[in-house]
Amino acid sequence: MEFTMGSLIDEAETGEQPLDPKPLHSLAPMFPTPPGYDVAISDPPFFYITPIQQHPGPGAASFAGPPPQQHPGPAPASSAGPSPGPGSAVPLKATPISAAFPARRPKEELSDEDYTPASEKRKPSSSSPKRTAKKVRQAGDSTAVNTKQRPIRRSLSKELAGWPSTSDNPREAVEATMAMFDSLRRRTLQLDEKEGLGRRADLKASVLMNQNNLKINSLKTIGPVPGVEIGDIFFYRIEMCIVGLHAPSMAGIDYLSAKLAGRDESLAVSIISSGGYENVEDETDTLVYTGQGGNSRRKDKEKHDQKLEKGNLALSNSASKKNQIRVVRSARDPFSITAGKVYIYDGVYRIEDSWMDTAKSGFSVFKYRLRREPGQPDGFSVWKMTDKWKANRATRENAMVLDLSSGAEILPVCLVNEVDGERGPSHFKYVTGVKHSRPLSRNRPLHHCECTSVCMPGDPNCSCARQNGGDLPYNLDGVLARHVPMLYECSRDCHCTKDCRNRVAQRGVQLNFEVFRTRDRGWGLRSWDPIRAGAFVCEYAGQVMDETNMSMDVQEDEYTFRTTCPNDKAVRWNLGAELLEEKGADDATAERFKRLPVVISAKDAGNVARFINHSCSPNLLWQAVQYDHTDNSYPHIMFFAMKHIPPMTELTYDYGIRGAPPGIKGKSPLACKLRPCLCGSANCRGSF
DNA sequence: GACACATCAGTTGG
DNA sequence: CCCAACTGATGTGT
Numbered sequence A: 001m002e003f004t005m006g007s008l009i010d011e012a013e014t015g016e017q018p019l020d021p022k023p024l025h026s027l028a029p030m031f032p033t034p035p036g037y038d039v040a041i042s043d044p045p046f047f048y049i050t051p052i053q054q055h056p057g058p059g060a061a062s063f064a065g066p067p068p069q070q071h072p073g074p075a076p077a078s079s080a081g082p083s084p085g086p087g088s089a090v091p092l093k094a095t096p097i098s099a100a101f102p103a104r105r106p107k108e109e110l111s112d113e114d115y116t117p118a119s120e121k122r123k124p125s126s127s128s129p130k131r132t133a134k135k136v137r138q139a140g141d142s143t144a145v146n147t148k149q150r151p152i153r154r155s156l157s158k159e160l161a162g163w164p165s166t167s168d169n170p171r172e173a174v175e176a177t178m179a180m181f182d183s184l185r186r187r188t189l190q191l192d193e194k195e196g197l198g199r200r201a202d203l204k205a206s207v208l209m210n211q212n213n214l215k216i217n218s219l220k221t222i223g224p225v226p227g228v229e230i231g232d233i234f235f236y237r238i239e240m241c242i243v244g245l246h247a248p249s250m251a252g253i254d255y256l257s258a259k260l261a262g263r264d265e266s267l268a269v270s271i272i273s274s275g276g277y278e279n280v281e282d283e284t285d286t287l288v289y290t291g292q293g294g295n296s297r298r299k300d301k302e303k304h305d306q307k308l309e310k311g312n313l314a315l316s317n318s319a320s321k322k323n324q325i326r327v328v329r330s331a332r333d334p335f336s337i338t339a340g341k342v343y344i345y346d347g348v349y350r351i352e353d354s355w356m357d358t359a360k361s362g363f364s365v366f367k368y369r370l371r372r373e374p375g376q377p378d379g380f381s382v383w384k385m386t387d388k389w390k391a392n393r394a395t396r397e398n399a400m401v402l403d404l405s406s407g408a409e410i411l412p413v414c415l416v417n418e419v420d421g422e423r424g425p426s427h428f429k430y431v432t433g434v435k436h437s438r439p440l441s442r443n444r445p446l447h448h449c450e451c452t453s454v455c456m457p458g459d460p461n462c463s464c465a466r467q468n469g470g471d472l473p474y475n476l477d478g479v480l481a482r483h484v485p486m487l488y489e490c491s492r493d494c495h496c497t498k499d500c501r502n503r504v505a506q507r508g509v510q511l512n513f514e515v516f517r518t519r520d521r522g523w524g525l526r527s528w529d530p531i532r533a534g535a536f537v538c539e540y541a542g543q544v545m546d547e548t549n550m551s552m553d554v555q556e557d558e559y560t561f562r563t564t565c566p567n568d569k570a571v572r573w574n575l576g577a578e579l580l581e582e583k584g585a586d587d588a589t590a591e592r593f594k595r596l597p598v599v600i601s602a603k604d605a606g607n608v609a610r611f612i613n614h615s616c617s618p619n620l621l622w623q624a625v626q627y628d629h630t631d632n633s634y635p636h637i638m639f640f641a642m643k644h645i646p647p648m649t650e651l652t653y654d655y656g657i658r659g660a661p662p663g664i665k666g667k668s669p670l671a672c673k674l675r676p677c678l679c680g681s682a683n684c685r686g687s688f
Numbered sequence B: 001g002a003c004a005c006a007t008c009a010g011t012t013g014g
Numbered sequence C: 001c002c003c004a005a006c007t008g009a010t011g012t013g014t
Helices: A023-027 A109-115 A133-142 A151-162 A170-194 A201-211 A237-242 A310-321 A380-391 A463-467 A568-572 A575-580
Strands: A253-256 A267-273 A286-290 A325-332 A341-358 A364-372 A399-401 A414-416 A434-436 A513-517 A523-527 A536-539 A542-546 A560-562 A598-601 A620-626 A636-641
Touching (some): A201 A237, A237 A341, A253 A310, A310 A364, A325 A364, A341 A380, A568 A620
Antiparallel strands (some): A253 A267
16 A cells, blocks of 8 residues: 555566566456446336446447457357347347346246246246256247347346457456356355255356357467466356356367368367376476376266377377467365365467376376467466465565564465565554444444354344345355445354354455565555455454544545445446346445445554555455444445455555545545556556 | 265256 | 266265
8 A cells, every 4th residue: 555656666677576466467457437337216126337328438339249259150059049130239139137047036026027938938837946057048049039128138238338348458358257257156156045056156157148148259269368368267167168268168178170270170279287187287387288088087987098089189180280279277276165176377388299198097098298388477387386485484585574464363474575675664563453543332232143053044034144135245155245335244242153154354364465565556465375256355454533533644644544435346346246136226236335434544553454555447345344343334344356366466456536525426536635546457547 | 174085967069 | 969078066984
């Protein structure tokens, strides 16, 4: 959060850093929404936030149609609806997104109405709890007959009118697509868990993306995929399908068939090395990859020799053709309870050797040695470094302090400077929580539930779920399902245990942080661990001030947190979740995100959050959280990841337009002192 | 607990 | 239409 005026580092110095944190990686724009929004007042049940259209973004000219690369030919057979006519560039020609979730709330007739395919007689008994992808597909196919525009569909196309296209800004399109997928996935999981069918929300979200033509880069290409950067991480195989990095949902080898390649032989385009075979992946610039097949996990299938067909044949063709092959490596997700994997895009490689070998099973396999193309940014090698540091913190180069928190945090906070001669930040006391300067109003008793062991989604007796609008705010994996105006975690008066899923932020920081010297923005914060979208990052700790009594001097302090009203990017984080709602006027509307009087100063005392810099395209959002008192004007300010954040990526949030007097949102910025913004993102507002 | 293993429900494209 | 594919979540046993 430190801001250093006019001390730009010489460019020459920047090339030699052993670690290139790739600032653009995290600072790329997410949504082309103008810095404003409007709360829709018409059709309230169907849409909530509408981008202001008077200032169309650069992508507006291309309208809302699917990205040009998409479906250049006939639509895939699986969704064989006729392609939209020239005038109907609306991407959501298929089933309304809500249709995938019929009978969620049987009371609402809208769901049935919307869901039932026109060609099918509506059956009131469609409330079968099982919502399969097949159902969705049927609905999608038949909507071709259904020309009537339903409100929900209109709202969807409105929502997505500003949707970035790959031709406009590929990075933006990838980030928006990833954000949409994970928002759909988190909300789907949250709703499914309530009904006890919380399985494969990733696949369900993928089907929704497919139905609504939201997948991008679906034309297979050799070499880099537009908008996907080296080092990008994925928590599901299907995420890589959706952005066009790797098309097969399970198979490790993606290839162009001879026909698609326009050649007489197929060519491999992408491989995933994720531990299923006996690959050699210790080196960061070479990889010995095993061909596919013969390795079935199923008991009823016996193992056999690999055959020179499909992916193996394509890899062998590529061995002589020497074309670029994208490589995705994998690692264990350190925070997954269920041995989940993280997939890391590591750039392009070429095959330099291939041979046949005998696997441990005794059957013959194909082997391919690939070498990474030189000159590419760091990808998987960053993981190797952070693994080493986590195993032994003393191996961190240029570390000035091994634990800035002096033991206050569960995990030490490293302080490093690889940029200049600064010895460290000015003195402050490290504290992990907030201190209030005046007593909080205690006019209400602390909320609490009677759950005996842990709170379970769908339990109508859990008063904490009720307090949160009926949903437990976190999924089983501990990620925030939706951004909400106020989140209520279980309190000390709750009867549930400390490992209840509704106690996440109160448990404190679980990441290996480092405070590091940026090139031009003072100190910054990043993590040695990967952080998935929705994961808790840290609280903004410090002294809680009373806004009304604050002087202008204090307001200008660079170590001050104040809320802005509201953070439109954070509100947009729920986009996918909102599209799932059959009714949602009372859900995440911008109107409900009010500016809060809470102001926190971390000047004299604070935690890692005081080092988080501003960005106009941030990777964190703040979420108001309550659990230890009842004064909703002064909640805890908790940061959560807005997207998947690879290790060593700077963490940022949107400070908002600072200094604007309360109640005047985004107006008269000249009336207050603004600082120039150096975030470097395409949507940079220039100051904050 | 951490892990290995089995099973089950799924998508995708050849 | 069928099937294989380096899935992912859950359950069982060590």
